[in-house]
Amino acid sequence: NAGVTQTPKFRILKIGQSMTLQCTQDMNHNYMYWYRQDPGMGLKLIYYSVGAGITDKGEVPNGYNVSRSTTEDFPLRLELAAPSQTSVYFCASSQGTLGYTFGSGTRLTVV
Amino acid sequence: GQQVMQIPQYQHVQEGEDFTTYCNSSTTLSNIQWYKQRPGGHPVFLIQLVKSGEVKKQKRLTFQFEKKKKNSSLHITATQTTDVGTYFCAGNLGGYQKVTFGTGTKLQVIP
Numbered sequence: 038n039a040g041v042t043q044t045p046k047f048r049i050l051k052i053g054q055s056m057t058l059q060c061t062q063d064m065n066h067n068y069m070y071w072y073r074q075d076p077g078m079g080l081k082l083i084y085y086s087v088g089a090g091i092t093d094k095g096e097v098p099n100g101y102n103v104s105r106s107t108t109e110d111f112p113l114r115l116e117l118a119a120p121s122q123t124s125v126y127f128c129a130s131s132q133g134t135l136g137y138t139f140g141s142g143t144r145l146t147v148v
Numbered sequence: 149g150q151q152v153m154q155i156p157q158y159q160h161v162q163e164g165e166d167f168t169t170y171c172n173s174s175t176t177l178s179n180i181q182w183y184k185q186r187p188g189g190h191p192v193f194l195i196q197l198v199k200s201g202e203v204k205k206q207k208r209l210t211f212q213f214e215k216k217k218k219n220s221s222l223h224i225t226a227t228q229t230t231d232v233g234t235y236f237c238a239g240n241l242g243g244y245q246k247v248t249f250g251t252g253t254k255l256q257v258i259p
Contacts, residue, residue, distance in 0.1 A: 070246075079236065080191070080249040095246075127190055136181050136193030137238075137247075 039063050043128050043140035050118040050147045058113040058143050060128030066138070068131045069111040071095075071103065073124040074142075080127065086111055118147045152239045154250040162258050167227050169253035171220040171237035180213055180220045181238040181247060191236060227257045 044059045062069065067088050072080040072095075082095030086105040100122060102114040111130075115122060123146050129137040151174040161167050171180065179198045183191040195204055197213035197220060204211045210223040224231055234254045238247035 068246075072249075077254075079251045082246070082248075085246055129191075134179065134196070134198075134240075136183075136196055137191070138193065139190040141190050 041128055041130055041138050041140035043126075043143050045143060046141065047144045048146070050115075050145065052118060052120065052147060054118050055114070055116050056118070056145075058115070058126055058128070058145075060111045060113065060140060061109050062111075062128075062130040062138070063109065064130060064132065064138065065108060066130035066132045067108070069105065070129045070131075070137065071101070071111070071113045072127045072129065073097065073122075074127060075124050083113065083126075115145075120147050123147045152237060152248050152250040154235075154237060154253050156253055157251065158254045158256070160256045160258060161227050163229060164226050167224045167231070167255055169222050169235050169237075169255075171222075171239070171250050173218045173239045175241060176217050177239040177241060178217075179240045180217075181240070182211060182220075182222055183236045183238060183249075184233050185236065185252075186233045189233075224255075227255070229257050229259055231255060232257050 041062045070085045071083040074080050081097045083101050084103040086092045089108050092103050126143045128140045131137045153172050155170050181196045182194040185191045195211050201215045202213045208225045212221045234252045236252045237250040240247045
């Protein structure tokens with residue numbers, strides 16, 4: 038049981054490039070989330086999904102897109118990367134009212 | 149929008165001293181969760197409190213959810229170096245399982 042798996046662990050992007058951060062969970066959780074965490078700061082919700090085919094914006098969605106075609110996968114797409122998107126990205130999942138299980142994160146630098 | 153603040157932002161304690169972090173919400177919460185994030189790591193779920201006035205213990209950690217369900221606290225008795233990290237509360241207004249993370253309290257334990 039791997040929990041929540043994120044790839045890649047590290048990435049350096051040039052301004053204007055695009056990439057997809059992968060997230061998959063094997064716990065059959067309905068809810069999935071993407072957060073970003075800037076250095077020394079808290080977690081800000083980018084997008085979330087309550088089930089396959091359903092996604093919704095969090096507090097900082099601009100510059101990102103998501104899709105949820107299966108229960109297991111919740112990729113995050115960055116279009117036209119900007120330095121302001123330099124951050125650590127965490128994917129998480131939960132079932133019902135239970136606590137979140139987080140992946141180990143993707144450390145992204147945009148130069 | 150919903151605000152969840154934590155105080156203090158930083159705390160340095162001598163090993164063996166007690167530590168408390170406080171979580172304050174601008175609105176009444178349906179439940180509150182606590183997470184620990186080790187340096188360079190990802191948040192790990194510790195506990196969830198649901199009932200008004202609820203108190204839960206995990207070994208040296210005591211969690212409280214005050215009666216009005218706007219405030220919560222985490223108290224660590226006799227800190228150890230393994231307690232080092234950032235402690236986040238996360239408040240849920242209800243409905244979909246989408247929480248707002250607090251600003252976090254970074255704990256440093258001096259041996």
